Amino acid sequence: MTKLLRSWVESANSESCPFPLNNLPHGVFSVAxxxxxxxxxxxxxxxxxxxxxxAGWLDFSGALKTGSWxxxxxxxxxxxxxxxxxxxxxxxxxxxxxxxxxxxxxxMRDAQLHMPFSVTEYTDFYAGRHHAFNVGTMFRxxxxxxxxxxxxxxxxxxxxxxxxxVSGTPIRRPHGQxxxxxxxxxxxxxxxxxxIELEMGAIVxxxxxxxxxxxxxxxxxxxxVLLNDWSARDIQAWxxxxxxxFQAKAAATTIGPWVVTSAALEPFRVSTPVREVPxxxxxxxxxxxxxxxxxxxxxxxxxxxxxxISRTNYREMYYSAAQQLAHHTSCGCPMRVGDLLGSGxxxxxxxxxxxxxxxxxxxxxxxxxxxxxxxxxxEDGDTLxxxxxxxxxxxxxxxxxxxxxxxxxxx
Amino acid sequence: MTKLLRSWVESANSESCPFPLNNLPHGVFSVAxxxxxxxxxxxxxxxxxxxxxxAGWLDFSGALKTGSWxxxxxxxxxxxxxxxxxxxxxxxxxxxxxxxxxxxxxxMRDAQLHMPFSVTEYTDFYAGRHHAFNVGTMFRxxxxxxxxxxxxxxxxxxxxxxxxxVSGTPIRRPHGQxxxxxxxxxxxxxxxxxxIELEMGAIVxxxxxxxxxxxxxxxxxxxxVLLNDWSARDIQAWxxxxxxxFQAKAAATTIGPWVVTSAALEPFRVSTPVREVPxxxxxxxxxxxxxxxxxxxxxxxxxxxxxxISRTNYREMYYSAAQQLAHHTSCGCPMRVGDLLGSGxxxxxxxxxxxxxxxxxxxxxxxxxxxxxxxxxxEDGDTLxxxxxxxxxxxxxxxxxxxxxxxxxxx
Numbered sequence: 001m002t003k004l005l006r007s008w009v010e011s012a013n014s015e016s017c018p019f020p021l022n023n024l025p026h027g028v029f030s031v032a033x034x035x036x037x038x039x040x041x042x043x044x045x046x047x048x049x050x051x052x053x054x055a056g057w058l059d060f061s062g063a064l065k066t067g068s069w070x071x072x073x074x075x076x077x078x079x080x081x082x083x084x085x086x087x088x089x090x091x092x093x094x095x096x097x098x099x100x101x102x103x104x105x106x107x108m109r110d111a112q113l114h115m116p117f118s119v120t121e122y123t124d125f126y127a128g129r130h131h132a133f134n135v136g137t138m139f140r141x142x143x144x145x146x147x148x149x150x151x152x153x154x155x156x157x158x159x160x161x162x163x164x165x166v167s168g169t170p171i172r173r174p175h176g177q178x179x180x181x182x183x184x185x186x187x188x189x190x191x192x193x194x195x196i197e198l199e200m201g202a203i204v205x206x207x208x209x210x211x212x213x214x215x216x217x218x219x220x221x222x223x224x225v226l227l228n229d230w231s232a233r234d235i236q237a238w239x240x241x242x243x244x245x246f247q248a249k250a251a252a253t254t255i256g257p258w259v260v261t262s263a264a265l266e267p268f269r270v271s272t273p274v275r276e277v278p279x280x281x282x283x284x285x286x287x288x289x290x291x292x293x294x295x296x297x298x299x300x301x302x303x304x305x306x307x308x309i310s311r312t313n314y315r316e317m318y319y320s321a322a323q324q325l326a327h328h329t330s331c332g333c334p335m336r337v338g339d340l341l342g343s344g345x346x347x348x349x350x351x352x353x354x355x356x357x358x359x360x361x362x363x364x365x366x367x368x369x370x371x372x373x374x375x376x377x378x379e380d381g382d383t384l385x386x387x388x389x390x391x392x393x394x395x396x397x398x399x400x401x402x403x404x405x406x407x408x409x410x411x
Numbered sequence: 412m413t414k415l416l417r418s419w420v421e422s423a424n425s426e427s428c429p430f431p432l433n434n435l436p437h438g439v440f441s442v443a444x445x446x447x448x449x450x451x452x453x454x455x456x457x458x459x460x461x462x463x464x465x466a467g468w469l470d471f472s473g474a475l476k477t478g479s480w481x482x483x484x485x486x487x488x489x490x491x492x493x494x495x496x497x498x499x500x501x502x503x504x505x506x507x508x509x510x511x512x513x514x515x516x517x518x519m520r521d522a523q524l525h526m527p528f529s530v531t532e533y534t535d536f537y538a539g540r541h542h543a544f545n546v547g548t549m550f551r552x553x554x555x556x557x558x559x560x561x562x563x564x565x566x567x568x569x570x571x572x573x574x575x576x577v578s579g580t581p582i583r584r585p586h587g588q589x590x591x592x593x594x595x596x597x598x599x600x601x602x603x604x605x606x607i608e609l610e611m612g613a614i615v616x617x618x619x620x621x622x623x624x625x626x627x628x629x630x631x632x633x634x635x636v637l638l639n640d641w642s643a644r645d646i647q648a649w650x651x652x653x654x655x656x657f658q659a660k661a662a663a664t665t666i667g668p669w670v671v672t673s674a675a676l677e678p679f680r681v682s683t684p685v686r687e688v689p690x691x692x693x694x695x696x697x698x699x700x701x702x703x704x705x706x707x708x709x710x711x712x713x714x715x716x717x718x719x720i721s722r723t724n725y726r727e728m729y730y731s732a733a734q735q736l737a738h739h740t741s742c743g744c745p746m747r748v749g750d751l752l753g754s755g756x757x758x759x760x761x762x763x764x765x766x767x768x769x770x771x772x773x774x775x776x777x778x779x780x781x782x783x784x785x786x787x788x789x790e791d792g793d794t795l796x797x798x799x800x801x802x803x804x805x806x807x808x809x810x811x812x813x814x815x816x817x818x819x820x821x822x
Contacts, residue, residue, distance in 0.1 A: 121532065121572055126654055147652050152597050153588055157654040158569035161532055162745040174742035175622065177564055177691065186563050188691045188741075211586065211821075235742065241558050243537055243568040244655020250744035280588065280599045330599075331585035331646065333661035334573040410622075 002267045004395035006093040009105065012043030013093075018389065018398020019043055024087055025258035025399070026223070028067050029111040036067035036114045041258055041400070042091055045105040052104055057097065058086060069117040069259060073205035073222050074337045080205070080222065084263050113257035113400075115166045116225070117203060120338035122159040122253065123328060124199075124229055126150075127319040129273070130347040134359045151277045154319035154327045156341075159229075160250040164340065167226075167257050167402045173380065173409040174251035176235035190409035191232035193364065194378045197345040198297050198355035198386055200314050201227035201255055202321035204339035210332050215286050217325035220335070224265065224291075224321075226256035226386045226402035227342050233358055233377070253342070256386070256402035264397055268292045268390040270315045272323070282330060289320040293390045293399075295346060297355070299370055302381030307370040310355055312348040314388070380408040413678045415806035417504040420516065422454030424504075429800065429809020430454055435498055436669035436811070437634070439478050440522040447478035447525045452669055452811070453502055456516040463515055468508070469497060480528040480670060484616035484633050485748045491616070491633065495674050524668035524811075526577045527636070528614060531749035533570040533664065534739060535610075535640055537561075538730040540684070541758040545770045562688045565730035565738045567752075570640075571661040575751065578637075578668050578813045584791065584820040585662035587646035601820035602643035604775065605789045608756040609708050609766035609797055611725050612638035612666055613732035615750035621743050626697050628736035631746070635676065635702075635732075637667035637797045637813035638753050644769055644788070664753070667797070667813035675808055679703045679801040681726045683734070693741060700731040704801045704810075706757060708766070710781055713792030718781040720771060723757050723764040725799070791819040 005021040006013050012020045019025065019041040029039045029046050037050035049064040058064065060083065063071035072079060090097055126132060132155075136145030149155065165171075173194055179186035205222025212220070229249065236248030269288040293314040300306040324341055345355040354360045357377050360368050367374035378384065386402040416432035417424050423431045430436065430452040440450045440457050448461035460475040469475065471494065474482035483490060501508055537543060547556030560566065576582075584605055590597035616633025623631070640660065647659030680699040704725040711717040735752055756766040765771045768788050771779050778785035789795065797813040 149588075149590075149597070149649055149652065152590075153650055155650070155654055156657050158571055158657070160569055160744055162747055162750075172743055176742050177560075179560075179563075185688070186560070186691065188693055232742065238560055239564055239566070240653070240655075241560070242651070242655070243566055244651075244653070246567050246569070247738070247742040247744065250739075251742045277596070280597065282599055327658070328661075331587050331643065331658040331662045332583055333571055333658065336573055339573075 003393050005088065007042060007091045008093050008095055008098040009043040009045055009091060011045065015394055017043055018396060018400065020395045021088060021091055022392065022395055023260065023264050023397045024084060025260045025264065026069050027116045027258045028069070028114040030114065031106055031110055038064040038069060038072070039111070040087060041108065044108050046108055046111045048104045048106060055104070057090060057101065067114060070338050073117070076206065077219065080261065081263065084261065113166065113168070116257060116259050118338050119161040119164045119340045120336045122161040122164055122340045123156050124159045124249065124342035125154055125156040125319070125324050125344040127154050127317050127324060127344040128346050128355070129318040130316060130349055131345040131355060131359065134347060134354065138363045152280065154324045156324060156328065157244045159253065159342065163250050164253045164255060167254055167400070167404070169254065169404065170407050171230055171252045171254070171404045172407050174232055174235070175409060176232055176247050177238055178234045179238045186238060191234055193233035194406065195231045195233050195357045196297065196378065196384050197229035197231055198295060198310060198312065199227040199229055199345060200293070200343045201225045202325070202341045202343070203259060204325065204335050204341070205337060207334070207336050208329055209334045210329065212326060212329045214284065214289070214322050214326040218289050218322035220325065221262050221321055223259040223261040225259055226388050226399045228254040228384065228386055228402055228404060229342055230254065254402055254404040256399050258400040260397060260399055265291050265390060267392060272320055273318060283323050283327060285320060285323060289322040290315050290317055291390060293388050295386065295388045298385040298387070299375065300383045301370070301372065301379065305371040309360060309368060309370065310353060312346050312353040312355055314346055316346055316348045317343055378406050380406055382406050414804050416499065418453060418502045419504050419506060419509040420454040420456055420502060422456065426805055428454055429807060429811065431806045432499060432502055433803065433806055434671065434675050434808045435495060436671045436675065437480050438527045438669045439525040441525065442517055442521055449475040449480060450522070451498060452519065455519050457519055457522045459515045459517060466515070468501060468512065478525060481749050484528070487617065488630065491672065492674065495672065524577065524579070527668060527670050529749050530572040530575045530751045531747045533572040533575055533751045534567050535570045535660065535753035536565055536567040536730070536735050536755040538565050538728050538735060538755040539757050539766070540729040541727060541760055542756040542766060542770065545758060545765065549774045563691065565735045567735060567739065568655045570664065570753065574661050575664045575666060578665055578811070578815070580665065580815065581818050582641055582663045582665070582815045583818050585643055585646070586820060587643055587658050588649055589645045590649045597649060602645055604644035605817065606642045606644050606768045607708065607789065607795050608640035608642055609706060609721060609723065610638040610640055610756060611704070611754045612636045613736070613752045613754070614670060615736065615746050615752070616748060618745070618747050619740055620745045621740065623737055623740045625695065625700070625733050625737040629700050629733035631736065632673050632732055634670040634672040636670055637799050637810045639665040639795065639797055639813055639815060640753055641665065665813055665815040667810050669811040671808060671810055676702050676801060678803060683731055684729060694734050694738060696731065696734060700733040701726050701728055702801060704799050706797065706799050709796040709798070710786065711794045712781070712783065712790065716782040720779060720781065721764060721766055723759040723766055725757055727757055727759050728754055789817050791817055793817050
């Protein structure tokens with residue numbers, strides 16, 4: 001396993017720092033109202049890549065000036081690697097450029113983080129074995145929990161790109177049509193079963209125009225973000241037959257501010273779990289394409305203290321993002337730079353490793369304990385934070401907090 | 412009812428012409444490899460709006476130079492009306508500018524038509540009462556044909572914007588996972604039940620960021636195109652539970668080349684059919700928001716003759732595009748300029764007014780007669796053409812052919 005790469009930015013060298021030189025996650029930031037531009041986290045600082053380019057330290061044809069990583073993604077894999085190599089050199093311990101470069105560092109606390117890329121289209125999957133089993137058991141009983149296609153297809157549906165927001169954006173409790181089991185007719189009102197879904201988002205960095213293999217799909221993924229697919233369970237229950245979730249999922253999806261590149265995650269590749277039935281050849285993985293990333297969810301009530309309500313790992317997924325992307329193209333569907341693929345809710349086998357409140361509270365029937373109270377679903381004023389960390393030998397790769405606070409519904 | 416507005420472009424004055432001065436549909440065209448730019452159809456000609464602007468006849472800040480109508484849409488309703496009024500003046504019979512303007516006309520046969528706008532996100536609905544009943548009857552029997560939510564919600568799902576193509580683009584028969592009822596496991600291969608769906612597409616011309624009323628939604632719709640939502644029925648049958656259609660719908664959706672504006676369709680407004688159960692207030696229409704548009708589908712086998720396989724009318728829809736758009740925003744989902752909303756398949760009450768081959772051939776069990784053969788689903792080499800026409804007093808408003816030819820699957 002790779003060791004810590006030491007940087008002249010001292011705060012990047014501690015074992016607990018989420019942003020060592022090994023990571024170099026990509027974001028978009030501004031300082032005191034400046035124009036948003038591309039930056040990379042290093043230790044407790046953000047390095048201004050547009051500033052580095054203007055000063056002649058980098059040459060990426062102005063792609064770093066734009067307030068999004070889409071232009072760098074579109075420039076291709078060679079450029080992704082060239083940028084990573086160059087930043088690794090410039091920021092390494094002992095680099096002769098250190099003194100000059102330090103002028104382009106901004107303390108993380110002074111940086112406002114924006115959407116790291118422009119989401120072209122958003123697709124959400126349903127690829128967590130434990131989540132699908134838990135939800136299926138609640139709705140159809142344990143014998144019929146998994147739909148018959150589930151072990152053959154990485155089930156997905158198209159989401160709404162316009163509703164994707166960056167960490168820190170407040171979330172408004174949505175209205176919608178809701179019909180209880182015993183109601184004669186639906187009513188229109190605020191969702192009362194508003195939930196989170198702990199997911200990873202994979203970002204398509206290269207376009208394709210026709211079916212691609214799992215290996216090609218793996219190569220086309222630029223990186224990963226944490227993703228919270230906010231879900232109104234009561235709206236979903238009434239609307240989703242026969243064509244799937246729609247307004248239940250379109251109020252908001254929060255992504256983390258830092259894109260951790262596939263290159264940074266390379267040492268953490270793991271295989272998907274053992275197949276329960278053989279997959280069709282177009283979904284075969286030529287190597288390990290999932291990642292060992294420890295995940296947790298914190299819930300903080302308004303004015304209260306945080307409780308970690310779930311701890312799980314991305315390696316629990318039954319399908320990798322590469323398999324999902326290959327399946328996505330199987331009919332010939334064109335993919336574009338900036339397409340975002342949600343993994344599906346990442347639940348583990350334990351009760352405490354479930355990635356949604358629907359599962360944690362078993363459909364609202366078993367409230368969970370939090371500091372100072374209990375929860376079935378998200379309450380107004382609650383802040384939900386997702387965190388992720390890949391743990392190496394003496395260092396770790398973090399994703400930055402993916403946070404959202406729920407505001408009361410509109411009057 | 413409005414009468415024919417006469418133009419100095421003589422071909423626009425015939426009763427059978429789809430593009431009289433009353434219409435002025437918006438498209439994007441090029442001639443002999445020139446850069447695509449905005450144009451408007453008038454009679455048998457296209458008038459080059461970028462050329463008009465360069466020559467000083469129009470002033471829309473360069474928005475007409477771009478190869479898409481998105482910039483004009485974004486400019487707002489006032490600009491939509493100003494452009495229509497100005498073109499109506501310039502092209503009217505007796506206009507003093509006629510001789511000078513004639514230099515900017517291009518014969519329709521010399522114009523290559525491109526995507527008229529950039530599709531931001533694509534949503535498809537399921538709002539035709541007869542279609543939903545027919546499909547439901549085939550799958551669940553007549554008693555359970557309509558899902559319980561259908562009369563309350565304009566059911567919709569998110570589609571794939573990257574797969575939307577303009578009329579004339581060849582369509583490749585898709586591969587996908589398919590499992591017959593008696594198969595032990597799915598196979599991966601070409602779809603054998605590839606179908607069309609006759610729809611109208613409504614184009615969102617103004618953004619919204621939160622719930623909007625049906626009246627606001629009506630005002631935000633820039634115009635309409637014909638839309639063929641190609642559908643792989645066998646892929647859909649296996650994949651669509653529980654989260655809806657995905658790869659079955661993502662091979663391609665064809666739209667017509669001409670956007671007929673809401674302004675041009677104003678004389679043809681009609682009410683939606685009588686409600687079978689009361690709608691919730693947020694879906695109430697303050698006036699007629701559907702349109703009387705006669706529709707037909709032609710099928711031409713490779714080297715053969717066309718058969719009209721369906722004749723129906725847009726007024727058969729149970730929900731209008733304005734109701735669909737209002738529902739789309741009900742959870743707070745942001746909408747953006749260029750969002751495309753497919754109406755859902757438009758079937759009428761007669762056997763000959765069904766808008767898909769699935770219905771016309773009753774799931775493949777009752778092949779329909781065409782010139783020189785029969786059809787259950789689309790065969791390789793078939794060209795499918797949708798046509799639409801709103802019929803006024805001595806004139807009609809056409810949409811241009813929405814055509815696509817099916818190519819054999821990849822090897």
